[in-house]
Amino acid sequence: MAETRNNTxxxxxxxxxxxxxxxxxAKGTTASQAKEAADKAEDTAKEAAxxxxxxxxxxxxxxxxxxxxxxxxxxxxxxxxxxxxxxKAAAAAGTAWMVIKARKVLTAATGAGAxxxxxxxxxxxxxxxxRRRPLARLTGGRLGT
Numbered sequence: 534m535a536e537t538r539n540n541t542x543x544x545x546x547x548x549x550x551x552x553x554x555x556x557x558x559a560k561g562t563t564a565s566q567a568k569e570a571a572d573k574a575e576d577t578a579k580e581a582a583x584x585x586x587x588x589x590x591x592x593x594x595x596x597x598x599x600x601x602x603x604x605x606x607x608x609x610x611x612x613x614x615x616x617x618x619x620x621k622a623a624a625a626a627g628t629a630w631m632v633i634k635a636r637k638v639l640t641a642a643t644g645a646g647a648x649x650x651x652x653x654x655x656x657x658x659x660x661x662x663x664r665r666r667p668l669a670r671l672t673g674g675r676l677g678t
Contacts, residue, residue, distance in 0.1 A: 632639070668676055
């Protein structure tokens with residue numbers, strides 16, 4: 534029975550030794566694999582950061598170009614408005630001054646036009662009255678038109 538105990542004990546010791554060796558080997562392999570995975574993750578993170586930086590730089594540059602173009606257009610429109618405004622004001626002032634200078638002529642022309650219209654009305658009324666014969670005038674146009 535002593536031999537059986539020794540064999541069992543030896544077998545258990547051998548199994549333990551083998552298990553420890555396998556565990557140590559697995560530990561080494563796992564550690565190296567974990568280190569490789571961490572290195573890969575670090576490289577990927579660096580590449581992602583560089584890509585993000587480049588993309589952000591491009592977007593910022595494009596936005597700056599658009600803002601500069603818009604500002605240029607606004608400045609050109611402002612300059613155009615600043616140049617056009619005095620011209621328009623001068624034209625309006627010239628028209629107003631012409632009306633003020635010619636007010637007597639305008640008044641006379643307006644008065645003459647009104648007098649001509651009144652004279653035309655008077656002439657047309659007389660002509661219409663002359664068309665009626667005496668009998669028509671007496672009957673209010675009912676007889677002898």
